[in-house]
Amino acid sequence: MSVTPKFDIVWKKSAAKELQGLDQTIRGRMMAAIVNLEDDPFPHGVRKLQGTEHTFRLRVGDYRVVFQVSEPTHTITIVRVRHRREVYRG
Secondary structure: OOOOOOOOOEHHHHHHHHHHOOOOHHHHHHHHHHHOOOOOOOOOOOOEOOOOOEEEEEEEEEEEEEEEEEEOOOOEEEEEEEEOOOOOOO
């Protein structure tokens, strides 16, 4: 039986700051969803962003987590954590 190694979660400073600005209840749900990415970076509901090669989004209620996956290094970089109407704006 093959065991897939866990992925490391790395946060961009801006994404960590965005998370801290959220309501405590939402923050808890976001953290639970992000921690689950360590075991499976592509759970049901994760979508690849158009025009990118390694960037994905995870839906958590009305909020989105935008992250990049590097399979060779087993690293997930959290890029953005925002409300769905704001997350894709430059």
